Each structure stands twice: as structure tokens, then as C-alpha cells.
Amino acid sequence: MFEILNKQIVTQDIKRIDIYAPDIAKKVEPGQFVRVSPEEGDEHIPLSVVDWDRKKGTISFIFQEIGQTTGKLGSLPINEPIFSVLGPLGFASKIEKKGTVVCIATGIGTAQILPICRAYQKSGNKVIGIIGAKTKKNLLLEAQMRIACNKVFIATQDGTYERKGLATDVLKDLVHKKEVDFVYAIGSIEMMKEVCRLTQDNNIPTRVQLKPIMVDCLGMCGSCRVKVDNKIVFACVEGPEFDGHKVDFDDFIRRMKGFEESVPCPHKTQFNQQKKESGPLMRFLSGILSD
Amino acid sequence: MKERGCPLGILIPGFIRFLREGHLQQSYLEISERNCFPAICGRICSAPCEKACILAKDGNPIAIRALERFSSDFGKTRSKKEPKNRNGKKVAIAGAGPAGLTAAWQLALKGYQVTVFESMDKPGGVLRYGVPEFRLPKRILDGEINDIKALGVEIRTNFLVGKTAAIEDLLKEGYQAVLLATGAGITKFMELPGANLTGVYYGEEFLMRVNLMKMNIFSQNIPAFPIGKKIAVVGSGNTALDCARAAVRLNREVTLIFRRTQEEMRVRQEDCEYGKEEGVKLEPLTRPVEVLSDAQNRVGGLKCIRMDYADVSGDGTWDLLPVPDSEFVLDVDTVILAIGHRPNSLIAKSESKLMLNDNETVYVDPVTRMTPIPGVFAAGNVVTNAGPLVSAMASGIKAAQNIDNYLKS
Numbered sequence: 001m002f003e004i005l006n007k008q009i010v011t012q013d014i015k016r017i018d019i020y021a022p023d024i025a026k027k028v029e030p031g032q033f034v035r036v037s038p039e040e041g042d043e044h045i046p047l048s049v050v051d052w053d054r055k056k057g058t059i060s061f062i063f064q065e066i067g068q069t070t071g072k073l074g075s076l077p078i079n080e081p082i083f084s085v086l087g088p089l090g091f092a093s094k095i096e097k098k099g100t101v102v103c104i105a106t107g108i109g110t111a112q113i114l115p116i117c118r119a120y121q122k123s124g125n126k127v128i129g130i131i132g133a134k135t136k137k138n139l140l141l142e143a144q145m146r147i148a149c150n151k152v153f154i155a156t157q158d159g160t161y162e163r164k165g166l167a168t169d170v171l172k173d174l175v176h177k178k179e180v181d182f183v184y185a186i187g188s189i190e191m192m193k194e195v196c197r198l199t200q201d202n203n204i205p206t207r208v209q210l211k212p213i214m215v216d217c218l219g220m221c222g223s224c225r226v227k228v229d230n231k232i233v234f235a236c237v238e239g240p241e242f243d244g245h246k247v248d249f250d251d252f253i254r255r256m257k258g259f260e261e262s263v264p265c266p267h268k269t270q271f272n273q274q275k276k277e278s279g280p281l282m283r284f285l286s287g288i289l290s291d
Numbered sequence: 292m293k294e295r296g297c298p299l300g301i302l303i304p305g306f307i308r309f310l311r312e313g314h315l316q317q318s319y320l321e322i323s324e325r326n327c328f329p330a331i332c333g334r335i336c337s338a339p340c341e342k343a344c345i346l347a348k349d350g351n352p353i354a355i356r357a358l359e360r361f362s363s364d365f366g367k368t369r370s371k372k373e374p375k376n377r378n379g380k381k382v383a384i385a386g387a388g389p390a391g392l393t394a395a396w397q398l399a400l401k402g403y404q405v406t407v408f409e410s411m412d413k414p415g416g417v418l419r420y421g422v423p424e425f426r427l428p429k430r431i432l433d434g435e436i437n438d439i440k441a442l443g444v445e446i447r448t449n450f451l452v453g454k455t456a457a458i459e460d461l462l463k464e465g466y467q468a469v470l471l472a473t474g475a476g477i478t479k480f481m482e483l484p485g486a487n488l489t490g491v492y493y494g495e496e497f498l499m500r501v502n503l504m505k506m507n508i509f510s511q512n513i514p515a516f517p518i519g520k521k522i523a524v525v526g527s528g529n530t531a532l533d534c535a536r537a538a539v540r541l542n543r544e545v546t547l548i549f550r551r552t553q554e555e556m557r558v559r560q561e562d563c564e565y566g567k568e569e570g571v572k573l574e575p576l577t578r579p580v581e582v583l584s585d586a587q588n589r590v591g592g593l594k595c596i597r598m599d600y601a602d603v604s605g606d607g608t609w610d611l612l613p614v615p616d617s618e619f620v621l622d623v624d625t626v627i628l629a630i631g632h633r634p635n636s637l638i639a640k641s642e643s644k645l646m647l648n649d650n651e652t653v654y655v656d657p658v659t660r661m662t663p664i665p666g667v668f669a670a671g672n673v674v675t676n677a678g679p680l681v682s683a684m685a686s687g688i689k690a691a692q693n694i695d696n697y698l699k700s
Contacts, residue, residue, distance in 0.1 A: 001449075023455050037412060041503075084412035086449045216420070216503075218410055218451070219637055221496035222478035227487065232480050237637055251487055254588045 022057030030115040034087030062111035099181035106132035106187035117148040132167025193249035206244035296343025298685035315366030327396040333360025337679040383466040385452035388416020390671025391472035393687030453638035475672035485582030490590035494629025519624030526629035
């Protein structure tokens with residue numbers, strides 16, 4: 001039913017899959033996600049919809065192979081169907097005209113922020129994109145971001161490409177120049193926490209996207225509970241977008257750390273940055289792709 | 292007298308008479324006249340009929356549930372009930388749970404073309420993700436659902452009404468009526484300090500992981516979530532008992548904590564005794580106070596307090612109150628909270644015309660069971676709030692009747 005139409009290796013262990021899902025493609029809006037289960041009896045994982053084509057009826061997502069389920073999904077060949085895809089889930093982002101909007105993302109968050117950047121630009125904002133990555137090799141979707149944003153800053157931790165440092169350092173400079181009206185952040189929890197601390201001091205409204213561990217993504221299991229505004233809410237049905245200044249990040253970090261430390265966890269989206277040892281073919285391919 | 296005990300209206304003396312006379316198939320047909328899930332109800336029904344039985348006064352009612360199970364397991368035969376002439380009208384049902392499937396069964400028999408939309412990847416609703424294998428084998432569930440499919444009911448999985456398509460879209464697509472049967476599966480959060488620590492799960496999550504992802508000890512899939520050796524389950528309903536019994540099967544040490552006494556638990560005493568036999572330790576008259584954390588922010592123990600009945604005011608009303616200075620710490624490393632559910636009326640967030648009652652159930656007209664949107668009905672636990680299986684099924688039958696009346700007029 002949900003046939004894989006195209007598959008692409010973006011970098012080392014990050015893959016892009018296009019699938020045929022006309023019902024979802026008709027409805028999906030920026031900021032929404034789908035629930036994917038590659039084979040019968042597998043875990044259901046939430047994946048952001050990165051791109052869609054309403055005419056062709058396709059949706060695409062980009063994900064990192066960090067566990068059992070994402071690994072299985074990445075190993076499915078073209079023309080093979082995915083067992084279950086449900087969506088679009090969550091609320092669409094509220095895209096309004098704000099002025100200068102900074103979209104800041106690290107890691108796989110770059111893929112998730114791309115539709116948001118496009119939507120903000122379309123509604124007449126000046127969009128500044130900030131991408132953070134460990135090294136040049138881990139940087140993804142640079143070209144697409146450059147098209148979707150009016151200006152893009154890139155920061156690599158080891159200084160192999162453009163600016164050396166963290167993505168939040170770039171934001172700090174921009175905030176000091178007082179030319180930011182709105183900030184949108186997706187990425188590691190530490191980064192989002194730092195962004196919210198920065199913007200709270202300067203009274204800049206900030207929205208973040210949270211993707212905790214989810215089981216059914218329908219508001220039933222309670223696994224994705226996060227503390228927002230001192231109230232416990234479901235990230236799956238009330239999010240995934242929240243007012244960054246109201247999210248209790250310390251509580252969120254504590255919850256996620258626990259999952260990370262437990263060894264046999266197949267799905268640790270965003271949180272485990274450890275690289276898998278990849279084979280020679282993959283290294284070869286990623287070498288070509290990153291240049 | 293006894294037929295009145297069943298919300299579905301099964302002629303209980305009738306089917307027992309057939310059984311007594313040795314007509315197994317006749318007895319099965321008698322039950323399936325009013326119940327589309329005899330094998331399921333024979334296993335997990337809360338059996339209000341046994342409470343209504345005239346022998347219940349002596350404490351030994353007729354085991355109607357067991358008889359139903361026997362009759363459906365050994366006397367199963369193709370029901371003579373065939374759909375009437377198709378009338379060409381299409382009905383959409385949101386939710387393939389007990390209420391939705393029962394309504395689909397009734398509507399299909401009345402000649403409607405029914406499509407059931409289900410958000411999970413397989414139909415069954417709570418019967419699949421909630422009730423564990425040892426109480427209701429998935430094989431039985433599949434069999435019963437296939438019988439409904441055989442009547443011409445189409446089940447579309449991976450389709451969330453309200454998100455994948457709005458109710459209006461369905462009405463535009465040619466469905467003349469929509470029935471919302473989304474159930475009551477939303478987790479009720481507990482105001483307990485430390486409930487956000489790692490190692491604290493809600494009952495739904497635990498059961499879902501065990502049921503859906505084959506994460507039991509016999510499968511090749513390793514348990515994909517951190518679960519300790521000693522588990523405390525909080526709650527006194529069926530969910531809590533199911534969690535406890537499922538955890539025992541994962542070879543864990545389980546303590547079931549609840550505020551009231553064992554007799555007041557909202558489960559069948561029979562199931563409770565099974566649990567005890569399997570090794571679930573019961574801690575009645577105990578209330579959790581706080582989940583203690585260890586150095587890594589995991590569960591390090593559960594602080595509890597004893598409860599007891601006391602007549603404080605002296606006017607003869609016995610209240611359940613905490614016993615002073617009776618706090619103690621249970622040595623556990625995982626806590627499962629199973630304290631109840633809320634109605635799944637999330638669809639109202641995307642459909643502004645739907646109205647909700649104060650307790651989050653969907654508002655329906657008491658007579659026609661229609662929501663403020665014409666042609667949209669609601670049934671099951673999303674209307675009645677969390678309740679037993681049979682009441683949801685009975686609600687589905689009534690809704691089917693209402694839809695029939697609406698579409699005929």
C-alpha cells in the first residue's frame with residue numbers, strides 16, 4: 001500500500017525515502033509528522049514529513065539510522081511497501097508574518113526544519129537559517145536550505161566548514177544585533193534549551209519542536225508526556241510544536257537520558273549521535289555525496 | 292429473569308437450554324443472534340448477567356460466561372444471518388473497536404455498505420492493543436473480525452478520521468452517515484511526584500508495547516524499553532491487573548498496589564485469584580505517595596502510605612483515609628500507573644462543530660444519538676465514558692438502530 005518510490009542516501013547513515021501515500025499528501029502541512037512501522041510487529045516511530053507532492057501523492061522523510069527500527073526502514077528496497085504509515089499527525093505550525101525569522105537546527109533537525117523555512121518564506125518573512133553540524137561530512141541539505149532561506153549561516157564544531165563553533169553562537173550574534181523577531185528551533189534538547197535561554201533574556205518569541213519517544217502517536221500511551229507550562233501534556237496530539245519558553249527542558253532531558261542509557265532501545269531519534277561502523281561501500285558513497 | 296442481565300439482550304436461558312439438550316450449534320446461533328463476538332465475550336466480558344442471576348444471592352451464580360465461551364469454541368458454525376438486500380447507502384465508522392465493529396455488524400446486516408476506519412495497523416481497538424494475549428488470544432480476535440468482514444464490511448486501517456480525512460471529506464465522498472466510536476483510551480495522568488522519572492510507565496504504554504510489538508519473552512524481539520526486575524503496578528481496574536499479569540509473564544517480580552480492598556476492585560474476583568496464583572503480590576489499602584529517584588534519575592523506590600476506613604465524623608460514614616505514620620518504601624525499579632482512561636474525543640480538536648461534555652465525552656442528542664453535525668453519530672465509550680466491553684457493544688447496536696432510522700426517514 002505505502003510503496004517506496006525512491007530512496008536516497010543523504011550522508012553516511014541518513015537516508016531519504018519517498019513513499020506513495022495520496023491521502024496523507026493531500027492533507028499534510030508543515031510541522032506535521034507520520035507514524036511509521038516498517039514491518040508487521042515492529043515499533044511505531046514518528047517521522048517528520050520533510051517534503052510532499054500533492055499531485056503525485058507522495059511524501060518524503062529523512063531519518064537517521066540509529067536503531068533497530070530506523071535501520072530496518074533504511075534497509076527496505078525501492079518498490080517494497082511499508083507496512084504501516086499513519087498521518088498526518090500533530091498540529092501544523094502556525095505560520096504567520098513575523099518579520100525576520102531565525103530557523104535554527106542541528107543534526108537531523110535540519111531536515112525537519114526545511115518545510116518550516118519554506119512556509120515562513122512563502123508567507124513573506126525574511127528567513128535566516130542556522131545549521132549546526134559536527135563536521136562538514138555530517139552537514140545535510142545545505143543546498144535546499146539555501147533556497148528556502150534568505151540567508152544561511154553554518155557552524156561546524158570542528159571548524160571544517162564555514163564558522164567554527166556551535167549553532168547557538170551564531171544566534172547569539174544575531175540576537176545581539178537586535179534584528180530577530182522570531183526564532184524556531186529543532187534539534188538536540190541541549191541546543192533547544194540554550195536557544196530558549198538566549199531568547200528569553202531578549203524577549204524573542206520562540207517555538208520548538210519536541211520529538212520524544214512515542215508508542216502509538218495517538219495520545220493513548222502517555223510515553224511522550226512533556227512538562228509545558230507546569231502541566232503535563234502529550235507531545236503527539238498537543239504538539240509537536242510548543243512555546244519554547246514554557247517547556248521544562250530539564251525534565252525533558254531527564255526523561256530522554258533514561259531511554260538513552262538503556263542499552264536495547266531501538267529508537268532513540270535525535271539523541272544518540274554515535275556513528276555506526278559503516279561498510280566500505282557506504283563510506284565510498286558518503287564520500288561522493290558530501291563533496 | 293436472566294436475559295435482562297445482559298446489556299446486549301442475549302436470551303441467556305435460551306442458549307443454556309440448548310446447551311443442556313446437547314444442541315451446541317443451536318446454542319451458538321442463539322448467542323450470535325445478539326452478539327457478534329461470542330468467543331471474545333466468553334473470555335473477557337465483565338458478566339453483569341452473573342450478578343443478575345437469581346443464584347448470585349447465594350454466592351454461586353451460574354457460570355454464564357464460561358458457558359458462552361464453551362458454546363462459541365465448540366459450537367461455532369456459520370451464522371444463518373445474511374445481509375438483507377443491499378440498499379446502496381454508505382456508512383463510515385471511525386474506530387474499529389468493540390463499539391465500532393458491533394455497529395458495523397448491525398449496519399451490514401441491515402443492508403448498508405459499511406467502511407470502518409481504524410488508526411492502528413490492525414482492527415480490534417482495545418481488544419488488540421489493550422487486552423493481553425493470555426486473556427484473549429489474537430487468533431480468536433482475528434477469527435471474530437473475519438466473520439464481520441465476511442458480511443461485506445470494509446476495514447481501512449492506517450486511517451485517522453479527523454486527520455487523514457476530516458468528517459466533512461467523508462460526507463462529501465458519499466458516506467451518508469458517520470459514526471464516531473473512538474473509545475476511551477486516553478491515558479489519565481496521575482498527580483504523583485516523580486511520575487516523570489524514567490521507569491515510570493502508564494498502563495496503556497506497557498500493554499501496548501507488550502501486545503503490539505511482540506515484546507514478550509518468547510519472541511525474538513528484545514524488550515525495547517527499560518524495564519526493571521521489580522515492578523509496582525498502581526491501580527485496581529482491569530488494566531492494572533492485566534499489566535501485572537503480563538509483567539509476571541515477562542519473569543518480573545510484581546506488586547499490585549491499590550487504595551481499596553480486594554473485594555472492591557473493579558475486576559472479576561476470578562481474574563484476581565488467577566493473578567494471585569501466578570505470583571502477583573497484592574497490596575490492598577495502600578496509596579502511592581511519591582516515586583523516589585536514584586542518582587541516575589531512575590526509579591529508586593515507591594513511597595506508599597497505608598489506607599484504612601475510619602469513621603472520623605462519627606455519623607456512620609466510613610471514609611477511606613491514610614493511616615498516620617504508616618509510610619513505607621517499596622523496593623522497586625519500575626512503576627506502572629494504570630489508574631484509568633479518558634474518552635478519546637481528540638477529534639473535536641480538529642472538528643470545531645462537535646461539542647464536548649464536561650467530562651470530555653462527545654455530546655450527542657439523548658434520543659437520536661446524533662452530534663450537532665447532521666449525519667454524524669457517536670457511540671461507545673467516547674459517549675458513555677470508560678465502561679465495560681458489553682456496554683460499548685450495546686451502545687454500538689443502539690447507534691446502528693439510530694443510523695438506520697435516520698437514513699430511512
